[in-house]
Amino acid sequence: MTVLLADRYPNFSICGLPYFLSGDVPDWRSLAHRTIDELEQTGIELLLEHTAEHIDALAQIVTVKTPERSEQRLRYDTLIVATGAEAARPSVPGIDRSGVYQLHTIGDSLTLNAALTNEPEKGVIVGAGYIGLEMAEALRARGLHVTVLEQLPTVLPTVDPQFGSLVRAELERNGVDVINGATVQAIDARAGRLAVCADPDVTIEADIVLVVVGVKPDAKLGRAAGIETGTRGALKVNRRMETNLPHVFAAGDCVVTHHRLLNTDAYLPLGTTAHKQGRVAGENAVGGDRSFEGSLGTQVVKVFELAIARTGLRNDEAAAAGLEPLTIESHGFDHKAYYPGAHTIVMRLTGEQGSGRLLGAQLLGHLDAQVPKRIDITATALHHGMTVDELNNLDLSYTPPFGSPWDVIQHGAQEWARASRTLARG
Amino acid sequence: MTVLLADRYPNFSICGLPYFLSGDVPDWRSLAHRTIDELEQTGIELLLEHTAEHIDALAQIVTVKTPERSEQRLRYDTLIVATGAEAARPSVPGIDRSGVYQLHTIGDSLTLNAALTNEPEKGVIVGAGYIGLEMAEALRARGLHVTVLEQLPTVLPTVDPQFGSLVRAELERNGVDVINGATVQAIDARAGRLAVCADPDVTIEADIVLVVVGVKPDAKLGRAAGIETGTRGALKVNRRMETNLPHVFAAGDCVVTHHRLLNTDAYLPLGTTAHKQGRVAGENAVGGDRSFEGSLGTQVVKVFELAIARTGLRNDEAAAAGLEPLTIESHGFDHKAYYPGAHTIVMRLTGEQGSGRLLGAQLLGHLDAQVPKRIDITATALHHGMTVDELNNLDLSYTPPFGSPWDVIQHGAQEWARASRTLARG
Numbered sequence: 001m002t003v004l005l006a007d008r009y010p011n012f013s014i015c016g017l018p019y020f021l022s023g024d025v026p027d028w029r030s031l032a033h034r035t036i037d038e039l040e041q042t043g044i045e046l047l048l049e050h051t052a053e054h055i056d057a058l059a060q061i062v063t064v065k066t067p068e069r070s071e072q073r074l075r076y077d078t079l080i081v082a083t084g085a086e087a088a089r090p091s092v093p094g095i096d097r098s099g100v101y102q103l104h105t106i107g108d109s110l111t112l113n114a115a116l117t118n119e120p121e122k123g124v125i126v127g128a129g130y131i132g133l134e135m136a137e138a139l140r141a142r143g144l145h146v147t148v149l150e151q152l153p154t155v156l157p158t159v160d161p162q163f164g165s166l167v168r169a170e171l172e173r174n175g176v177d178v179i180n181g182a183t184v185q186a187i188d189a190r191a192g193r194l195a196v197c198a199d200p201d202v203t204i205e206a207d208i209v210l211v212v213v214g215v216k217p218d219a220k221l222g223r224a225a226g227i228e229t230g231t232r233g234a235l236k237v238n239r240r241m242e243t244n245l246p247h248v249f250a251a252g253d254c255v256v257t258h259h260r261l262l263n264t265d266a267y268l269p270l271g272t273t274a275h276k277q278g279r280v281a282g283e284n285a286v287g288g289d290r291s292f293e294g295s296l297g298t299q300v301v302k303v304f305e306l307a308i309a310r311t312g313l314r315n316d317e318a319a320a321a322g323l324e325p326l327t328i329e330s331h332g333f334d335h336k337a338y339y340p341g342a343h344t345i346v347m348r349l350t351g352e353q354g355s356g357r358l359l360g361a362q363l364l365g366h367l368d369a370q371v372p373k374r375i376d377i378t379a380t381a382l383h384h385g386m387t388v389d390e391l392n393n394l395d396l397s398y399t400p401p402f403g404s405p406w407d408v409i410q411h412g413a414q415e416w417a418r419a420s421r422t423l424a425r426g
Numbered sequence: 427m428t429v430l431l432a433d434r435y436p437n438f439s440i441c442g443l444p445y446f447l448s449g450d451v452p453d454w455r456s457l458a459h460r461t462i463d464e465l466e467q468t469g470i471e472l473l474l475e476h477t478a479e480h481i482d483a484l485a486q487i488v489t490v491k492t493p494e495r496s497e498q499r500l501r502y503d504t505l506i507v508a509t510g511a512e513a514a515r516p517s518v519p520g521i522d523r524s525g526v527y528q529l530h531t532i533g534d535s536l537t538l539n540a541a542l543t544n545e546p547e548k549g550v551i552v553g554a555g556y557i558g559l560e561m562a563e564a565l566r567a568r569g570l571h572v573t574v575l576e577q578l579p580t581v582l583p584t585v586d587p588q589f590g591s592l593v594r595a596e597l598e599r600n601g602v603d604v605i606n607g608a609t610v611q612a613i614d615a616r617a618g619r620l621a622v623c624a625d626p627d628v629t630i631e632a633d634i635v636l637v638v639v640g641v642k643p644d645a646k647l648g649r650a651a652g653i654e655t656g657t658r659g660a661l662k663v664n665r666r667m668e669t670n671l672p673h674v675f676a677a678g679d680c681v682v683t684h685h686r687l688l689n690t691d692a693y694l695p696l697g698t699t700a701h702k703q704g705r706v707a708g709e710n711a712v713g714g715d716r717s718f719e720g721s722l723g724t725q726v727v728k729v730f731e732l733a734i735a736r737t738g739l740r741n742d743e744a745a746a747a748g749l750e751p752l753t754i755e756s757h758g759f760d761h762k763a764y765y766p767g768a769h770t771i772v773m774r775l776t777g778e779q780g781s782g783r784l785l786g787a788q789l790l791g792h793l794d795a796q797v798p799k800r801i802d803i804t805a806t807a808l809h810h811g812m813t814v815d816e817l818n819n820l821d822l823s824y825t826p827p828f829g830s831p832w833d834v835i836q837h838g839a840q841e842w843a844r845a846s847r848t849l850a851r852g
């Protein structure tokens with residue numbers, strides 16, 4: 001088994017890059033899920049710095065550019081295309097200036113880390129998604145003044161604006177300046193510094209600018225070989241992760257993802273999904289028979305002392321899919337309030353009116369409040385198509401230091417059911 | 427709606443008693459889930475210190491002893507019997523001596539707390555179940571020397587001995603003496619102190635002795651009224667929480683509990699179960715139609731810095747039920763090891779050979795490792811009859827500070843599947 005790798009960093013946890021840059025992870029090498037030695041011991045042949053340039057699906061040959069810039073032709077029985085995503089870059093003047101960074105690869109982070117060792121004073125982060133906010137925290141930890149610029153009206157637009165406001169407050173509490181509703185127009189150079197110019201009229205001086213405005217599938221190789229593409233230009237695959245080309249599978253951030261609730265293709269580039277799809281593709285490529293059971297878009301992010309998580313559909317997403325959703329916000333303690341250290345968790349639960357079917361949940365609370373694994377309980381319920389009311393039947397654990405006889409999720413389910421009944425009565 | 431209460435403490439969290447006694451909860455009144463005022467505002471008539479003495483199911487009348495020791499007859503349309511459990515007490519000489527305590531009610535804990543204000547030096551706890559271990563921690567917090575005496579070979583016998591050993595080490599690390607395999611024979615009084623005599627030959631001096639060796643259903647009232655009883659002498663109910671008597675429901679620690687996996691009656695006196703059964707009984711008593719969906723015996727306990735949790739069946743329980751279980755122990759980090767503060771979680775996953783059906787799980791880890799909500803993910807999977815392998819399909823959340831792309835549960839599922847395949851190959 002041969003793995004072709006364009007860079008020199010196989011099986012690295014790129015979700016960990018902000019924690020290397022913050023200083024939490026002193027050595028970037030520890031970001032490897034498995035080391036090169038460990039990988040090679042499993043019998044995998046790793047070809048580092050080999051770029052796949054062309055797939056001839058008829059002849060079953062991949063043409064590769066070697067580190068020496070020569071061409072090599074590799075025959076395959078089965079091929080898995082896992083070219084991932086690339087960082088989106090707004091096409092504004094100055095985006096290629098020195099001092100403007102992106103963060104998608106180990107290489108990107110080494111470059112940015114080198115810049116940080118020069119002790120810049122002021123950083124501007126363009127984009128208030130997951131990586132933007134994680135990097136706001138990282139740059140604060142490195143002692144920078146930080147401004148986050150986001151063109152949408154709230155930060156963390158993957159969750160409801162109500163949560164966005166709470167996250168913005170947490171950023172500000174930790175000394176991060178946040179500007180919402182501002183679109184970058186240009187990045188100028190002025191007196192040895194950078195100046196980020198945005199519309200409506202705002203200019204922010206900076207020593208470094210980090211542009212993290214999302215990703216898009218890196219589908220060029222597959223598309224050129226004749227693999228059909230779908231939503232957002234990602235490679236089309238079925239649930240066995242087969243493309244339309246014989247003997248060619250694809251997986252990860254370069255492919256469309258089956259959405260378990262919507263029963264449609266979506267583009268959901270998440271590490272968890274990529275791992276699952278890779279496992280399915282790998283097993284099937286060697287004669288197995290495994291099916292990707294779909295994504296619920298479950299995700300979580302840490303922003304300073306907050307954990308923010310979601311699974312399934314938000315109200316607007318469900319409505320866009322033609323459903324009749326109802327979203328109810330509730331508040332509860334992570335454990336019995338009488339036991340020291342109780343934290344409030346805010347829950348936004350979305351269910352379908354009429355059927356009562358659970359559609360999704362968003363949770364926000366202190367990083368010690370077991371928010372991530374609580375969203376996972378909800379994701380497991382969603383996986384099985386439970387109704388909101390049925391959440392109350394789940395036999396969840398309880399002891400005062402860790403929970404309540406009705407978990408905050410079940411408490412939220414009861415509030416939702418009450419609101420839904422009130423609404424139904426008119 | 428009238429609630430009859432033998433004592434003066436309605437709707438109290440008796441699971442919180444150890445945390446009142448430890449000093450974590452300064453005022454016992456804050457252990458109330460809801461105050462008397464809050465309860466009365468919902469329209470409930472509370473009759474405190476009224477003991478139900480007799481049920482005439484034909485006439486639909488409950489005879490009550492009032493606080494003034496007079497008799498009162500209350501007519502009912504529907505009745506819910508929720509007499510709970512009582513503390514088990516070994517019948518050994520000296521069990522009724524002054525200085526020997528039990529812990530089941532608010533009254534018990536006020537009595538014990540009064541004794542603790544006299545600053546006793548040495549406490550012996552008889553019984554190493556949940557309450558025994560929570561109280562070991564509580565009495566250490568109050569400055570006592572503590573010895574725990576358990577007749578079984580390991581502490582916390584509700585989990586596997588492998589976990590019992592780890593829990594024992596945690597107790598000892600915190601200065602608790604543990605004696606396993608010792609059965610109390612007598613409690614003597616010697617020179618103003620107590621002496622606990624156990625077999626094999628051991629005598630431990632103590633200022634206070636706490637006997638916490640489990641509970642049994644308090645079914646006397648219901649049984650005398652003609653309610654059939656089942657396992658452990660608990661009142662028999664169907665899944666609507668109806669007894670065999672017309673208009674009489676029963677719920678909580680006094681009734682048998684439907685075990686969702688075994689599809690039999692069990693005796694599982696847990697707060698979570700009692701809350702669910704109470705809700706089902708209450709709704710049905712006023713004309714609703716709700717069914718108790720069964721217990722998986724999900725539970726968790728904090729012992730100093732450890733959280734220990736279980737759901738479903740252990741290997742021996744599954745084997746006793748005629749299944750062919752396989753239990754595999756695995757170890758994983760609660761979050762990516764490169765991020766600071768990672769803790770090892772030990773998982774013991776039990777599945778059925780052949781079918782691969784998930785049967786149960788036990789988790790042990792640091793109290794910050796999200797062990798409680800991880801057991802709940804597994805409980806939710808069990809609720810839906812998933813196979814071990816299907817756990818890998820769950821779309822769980824991930825960010826390096828809180829988890830891994832494959833959660834420790836999924837990692838354990840993969841280890842189990844590997845072991846199961848190896849075993850099947852012979």
